[in-house]
Amino acid sequence: MRKQKILIVDDIDANLISLEKVLLDLQATIIRARSGNEALIAILNHDFAMAIVDVQMPEMDGYELVELIRSEGRTKDLPVIFLSAVYSDEYHVFKGYESGAVDFVTKPYNPYYLLSKVKVFLDIDKQKFTLLETIELEKSRNYLESIFRSINDSLIVLDLDGNITKVNETACRVLEFSENELKGMSISNFFDQDFLSAWMENLGVSGNHTLPKTEARMKKKSGKSFPVLASGSLFRNIEGELMGSVMVLIDISDRIAHEEAVLAAKERAEESSRLKSNFLSNMSHELRTPLMGIVGYADLLRDEKLTDAQTELVESIYTSSKRLSHTLNSILDFSKIDGNTSLVELKPANIEKILQKIIEFYKELADEKKLEFNFITNCQNPYALINEKLFEEIINHLLDNAIKFTLRGTIKIELLNLKTESGDFVTVSLSDTGIGIMEKDLDIIWDEFRQASEGMNRKFQGSGLGLTLAKKFTILMNGKIFAQSNFGRGSVFTVQFPVSNHTPSLENKTESVAPVSPPAAQNELPHILYVEDEVMNQQLISMFLRNVCKTDVASTGEEALQMAQSAKYEGFLMDINLGPGINGIQVTQRLRNMTEYANTPIIAVTALALDGDKESLLQQGCSHYLAKPFKKSDLVGMIKSIFAL
Numbered sequence: 001m002r003k004q005k006i007l008i009v010d011d012i013d014a015n016l017i018s019l020e021k022v023l024l025d026l027q028a029t030i031i032r033a034r035s036g037n038e039a040l041i042a043i044l045n046h047d048f049a050m051a052i053v054d055v056q057m058p059e060m061d062g063y064e065l066v067e068l069i070r071s072e073g074r075t076k077d078l079p080v081i082f083l084s085a086v087y088s089d090e091y092h093v094f095k096g097y098e099s100g101a102v103d104f105v106t107k108p109y110n111p112y113y114l115l116s117k118v119k120v121f122l123d124i125d126k127q128k129f130t131l132l133e134t135i136e137l138e139k140s141r142n143y144l145e146s147i148f149r150s151i152n153d154s155l156i157v158l159d160l161d162g163n164i165t166k167v168n169e170t171a172c173r174v175l176e177f178s179e180n181e182l183k184g185m186s187i188s189n190f191f192d193q194d195f196l197s198a199w200m201e202n203l204g205v206s207g208n209h210t211l212p213k214t215e216a217r218m219k220k221k222s223g224k225s226f227p228v229l230a231s232g233s234l235f236r237n238i239e240g241e242l243m244g245s246v247m248v249l250i251d252i253s254d255r256i257a258h259e260e261a262v263l264a265a266k267e268r269a270e271e272s273s274r275l276k277s278n279f280l281s282n283m284s285h286e287l288r289t290p291l292m293g294i295v296g297y298a299d300l301l302r303d304e305k306l307t308d309a310q311t312e313l314v315e316s317i318y319t320s321s322k323r324l325s326h327t328l329n330s331i332l333d334f335s336k337i338d339g340n341t342s343l344v345e346l347k348p349a350n351i352e353k354i355l356q357k358i359i360e361f362y363k364e365l366a367d368e369k370k371l372e373f374n375f376i377t378n379c380q381n382p383y384a385l386i387n388e389k390l391f392e393e394i395i396n397h398l399l400d401n402a403i404k405f406t407l408r409g410t411i412k413i414e415l416l417n418l419k420t421e422s423g424d425f426v427t428v429s430l431s432d433t434g435i436g437i438m439e440k441d442l443d444i445i446w447d448e449f450r451q452a453s454e455g456m457n458r459k460f461q462g463s464g465l466g467l468t469l470a471k472k473f474t475i476l477m478n479g480k481i482f483a484q485s486n487f488g489r490g491s492v493f494t495v496q497f498p499v500s501n502h503t504p505s506l507e508n509k510t511e512s513v514a515p516v517s518p519p520a521a522q523n524e525l526p527h528i529l530y531v532e533d534e535v536m537n538q539q540l541i542s543m544f545l546r547n548v549c550k551t552d553v554a555s556t557g558e559e560a561l562q563m564a565q566s567a568k569y570e571g572f573l574m575d576i577n578l579g580p581g582i583n584g585i586q587v588t589q590r591l592r593n594m595t596e597y598a599n600t601p602i603i604a605v606t607a608l609a610l611d612g613d614k615e616s617l618l619q620q621g622c623s624h625y626l627a628k629p630f631k632k633s634d635l636v637g638m639i640k641s642i643f644a645l
Contacts, residue, residue: 002129003027003028003029004026004028004029004049004122004125004126005028005029005030005031005046005047005048005049006023006026006028006029006030006031006048006049006050006051006052006118006122007031007033007039007042007043007046007048007050007051007052007053008020008023008030008031008032008033008051008052008053009032009033009034009035009036009038009039009051009052009053009054009057009062009065010034010053010054010057010083011034011035011054011057011058012054013034015054015083016032016034019052019083020032022111022114022115023115023118025115026115026118026119026122028049028122031046031048035057035058035059035060036057036059036060036061036062036064036065036068037059037060039051039053039065039069040065040068040069043069043072043075043078048075048078049079049121049122049125050078050079050080050081050118050121050122050125051069051078051079051080051081052080052081052083052118053065053066053080053081053082053083053101054082054083054084055082055083055084056084056085062082062084062099063095063099066080066082066099066101067099070099079102079121079124079125080101080102081101081102081103081104081105081114081117081118081121082101082103082104082105083105083106083107083109084104084105084106084107085106085107085108102121103117105117151168151170152170153170153248153249153250154167154168154170154171154174154175154228154247154248154249154250154251155167155168155170155171155246155247155248155249156171156182156187156246156247156249157235157244157245157246157247158187158244158245158246158247159243159244160242160243160244161186162186162187162188162196163184163185163186163187164182164183164184164185164186164187165183165244166183167179167182167183171249174220174249174251175190175218175220175221176220176221176222177221187247189219190218190219191216191217191218191219192216192217195214195216195230198214199230199232213229213230213231214229214230214231215227215228215229215230215252216228216230218249226251226253227251227252227253227256228249228250228251228252229249229250229252230247230248230249230250231247231248232245232246232247232248233245233246286607287328287607288325288328288607288627288628288629289534289537289607289628291321291324291325291328291628291629292537292540292607292628292629292630293536293537293540294317294321294324294629295318295321295322295325295629295630295631296537296540296541296544296629296630296631296632297540298314298317298318298321299318299631299632299633300540300543300544300632301314301317302314302315302318303632321629325629345387346385346386346387346477346478347385347386347387347388348383348384348385348500348501349383349384349385349386349388349391349500350382350383351379351382351383351384351386351391351415351426351428351497352377352379352382352415353382354388354391354392354395355375355395355413355415355428356375358392358395358396358399359373359375359413362399362403365403366403366411369403369406369407370408371403371406371408371409371410371411372409372410372411373410373411373412374410374411374412374413375412375413375414375415376412376413376414376415377414377415377416378414378415378416378417379415379416379417379426380417381417381424381426381499382415382426383426383499383500383501384425384426384497384498384499384500385477385478385497385498385500386477386479386497387473387476387477390473390476390477391473391477391497393469393470393473394469394470394473394474394481394495395428395430397466397467397469397470398430398466398470398493398495399411399413399430400466401466401467401493402430402432402434402491402493405432405434405435405491406432406433406434406435406490407434407435408433409432409433409434409490410431410432410433411430411431411432411433412429412430412431412432413428413429413430414428414429414431415427415428416429417499418496423498423499424498424499425480425496425497425498425499426496426497426498426499427494427495427496428494428495428496429492429493429494430492430493430494431490431491431492431493432490432491432492433489433490434490434491435487435488436485436486436487436488436489436490436491437483437485437487437491438485438487439485439487442483442485445467445483446467446468446471447468470493470495474495474497477497478497478498479495479496479497479498480495480496481493481494481495481496482494525548525549525550526549526550526570526571526639526643526645527549527550527552527567527568527569527570527571528545528549528550528551528552528569528570528571528572528573528639529551529552529553529554529560529563529564529567529569529571529572529573530542530545530551530552530553530554530572530573530605531553531554531557531560531572531573531574531575531578531584531587532553532554532555532573532575532578532605533555533556533575533577533578533579534575537575538553538555541573541605541635544632544635544636545635545636545639548636548639548640548645549571549639549643551573552567552569556578556579556581556582557578557581557582557583557584557586557587558581558582560572560587561587561590561591564591564594564597565594568596569597569600570600570601570643571600571601571602571603571639571642571643572588572591572597572600572601572602572603573603573605574587574588574602574603574604574605574606574622575605575606576604576606576607576608576617577606577607577608584604584606585617585620585621588602588604588620588621588622589620589621591621592621601623601624601642602621602622602623602624603622603623603624603625603626603638603642604617604618604622604624604625604626605626605628605630605635606625606626606627606628607627607628608627613627614627624638624642626638
C-alpha cells in the first residue's frame with residue numbers, strides 16, 4: 001500500500017513543528033525543509049502528494065521555489081499551499097496563484113481549516129494514483145492478453161472444477177472450436193480419464209504447483225485424436241487464493257511422424273542390409289562352389305604326367321581360377337566395406353609373425369618370376385592393435401601388386417617402429433623395382449577400379465580394387481597408408497598402425513582343438529564322413545583324400561545323421577549349404593549332442609567365406625574351417641595335422 005508524503009517548507013523551526021502537529025492525524029509521512037534548496041533536494045529524493053510552503057524565506061522565497069518546482073516535468077502538477085503572515089493582500093495572493101500554488105492561507109491559520117484543505121488534496125492524489133494504477137494495470141492486462149493470444153502453443157485456463165475459462169487462438173485452431181464454444185466446456189471432453197486423474201492428482205490433491213511434461217492424446221471437434229505434450233501450473237489471485245490451473249499443450253504430431261519415419265527408415269536400412277548380406281552370401285556360395293571344381297581338378301591335373309602342351313594348358317586354367325577367386329574376394333570385400341556391414345574388432349597382434357606366414361606363400365610366387373625377395377625387421381615391439389584378417393588382406397593386396405607389376409629386380413618388406421609427435425607406430429614398408437606410378441596418378445590409385453593401365457589394351461589384369469580395399473581396411477583399423485613412386489623404377493607402399501602394449505598371454509593363445517582318438521590300428525587310415533550335396537565336389541574331395549583317409553559320402557543332412565549312427569567316424573567334412581532339408585550347421589549341432597561325437601573333429605568345408613562366417617561356424621560346433629575354393633594341399637595338410645598322420 002502506498003503511503004502519501006507531504007513536504008512542509010519554512011525557515012523557522014517553531015513553524016515547522018507547529019505545522020507537523022496539525023498534520024499528525026493524516027497518517028502521512030511529513031518531510032521538513034528549512035530553505036528552498038533543502039526543499040528542492042527533498043523533491044528529488046521523494047514522491048510527494050502535496051507541499052505546504054511559507055512565502056517569506058531568505059535567499060529563495062516561496063514564489064521562486066514553486067516556480068522551480070513547476071518547471072520540472074515530474075513535479076509540474078504537484079499541489080502547493082502557500083502560508084504567509086506578511087503578504088496577505090490581494091496582490092500577493094494572486095501572485096501566489098500565478099506562481100503555481102493551488103491555495104493561499106494566511107497566518108495565523110485555523111488548524112481545522114488548513115487540515116480540511118490538505119485532506120482535499122490528499123484525496124485528489126489518491127484518486128489520481130488509483131487512476132494511474134488502473135491505466136497501467138489495463139496496459140499490463142492488454143500486454144499479457146496479446147502475449148497469451150500470440151503464443152504458438154495451445155493455452156487453456158481452467159477453473160477449480162476443470163472447466164475452461166479462457167483459451168488462446170492456437171488452442172481454438174487446433175481443437176477446431178471457437179473461443180465462445182470452448183468457454184465453459186469441461187476439459188474431460190478432450191482427454192481420457194487416466195490423464196485427467198493424473199492431472200488432478202498432481203495439481204490438486206498433492207498440491208504441486210507444476211505438472212511435468214506428459215505425453216497424452218487429445219480429441220478435436222471432429223473426433224480425431226492427436227498426440228500432445230502437456231504441462232501446466234496452478235495460478236492464484238493477489239490475495240494468494242487458488243483460482244485454477246493453466247494447461248500448455250504442444251502438438252507433437254510432426255515429431256511423432258518424424259520419429260516414426262526415422263524408425264521406418266532404420267528398419268528399411270536394416271532390412272536392406274540383411275537382404276544385401278543374404279545376397280552376398282548366396283553369391284559367394286554360387287560362385288565359389290563351381291570355382292572349387294575348377295581349382296580342384298586343375299590342381300589334380302598338375303600332379304599327373306602330362307605333355308608340355310597339356311601342362312601349359314592346365315597351368316593356364318589354374319592361374320585363371322586363382323585370379324577369378326582373388327577378384328571374387330575383392331568384389332565381395334568391397335561390397336561389405338562400402339556398405340558398412342563389416343564390424344571390425346581390433347586386438348593386439350604380432351605383425352612380425354603374421355608377415356612371416358604371408359611371406360612364405362608370396363616367396364614362391366616371387367621365385368617363379370625370378371625376383372629377389374627380402375624381409376628385414378628392425379622392430380623392437382611388433383605388436384599393434386589390428387584386425388588380423390584385415391591386416392592380412394592389406395598385405396596380400398600390396399604384395400599381389402608388387403609381384404604383378406615387377407618384371408625383374410627386388411621386392412623388399414621392412415618392419416620397424418616409428419616414433420612421431422602423434423604417437424608410436426608399427427610400420428610396414430613394401431618396396432619394389434617394378435613399373436612405378438606416374439606422379440599425377442598417385443592421388444587416384446586409391447579409387448575403386450583404377451589400374452596402372454586402363455582400357456581394352458591394358459597390360460596387367462585384375463579387378464582394380466586391391467589398393468581401394470587396402471586403404472579402406474587401414475582406415476577401419478585407425479591406421480595410415482602412403483604411396484611413393486618413381487615412374488619406371490619402382491614404388492614404396494607404407495602402412496602404419498598404433499603400437500599396442502603386448503600381454504604375454506596373447507602370444508601363446510592358440511585355437512583350441514578337440515582331442516582326436518587315434519585310429520584303431522597304427523596303420524589304419526582315419527575314417528571320415530564327407531557331407532556334400534554337389535556330386536562334382538563329392539568326386540573331387542574323394543580324389544583329394546584317396547590316399548589320406550577312408551572317406552564315405554553323404555548327400556543330405558538326414559543321410560549323414562543316419563550314417564553317423566550306423567558307423568563310427570573319426571572326423572567329418574561338413575558342407576554347410578546342403579539344399580533342401582537340414583543344413584550343415586544343424587547336422588553339426590546334432591552330432592555334438594551325441595556322446596560319441598562330442599569332441600570329434602568337424603571341418604567346415606564351405607563356400608561361406610564372408611567376414612564373420614568362420615567365427616560363426618566355429619561358435620556353432622565346427623572345430624576347423626576351410627573356405628572354398630581350396631587346393632588339395634590345403635585340405636590334406638589340415639587332415640594330416642588333425643590326425644597326426
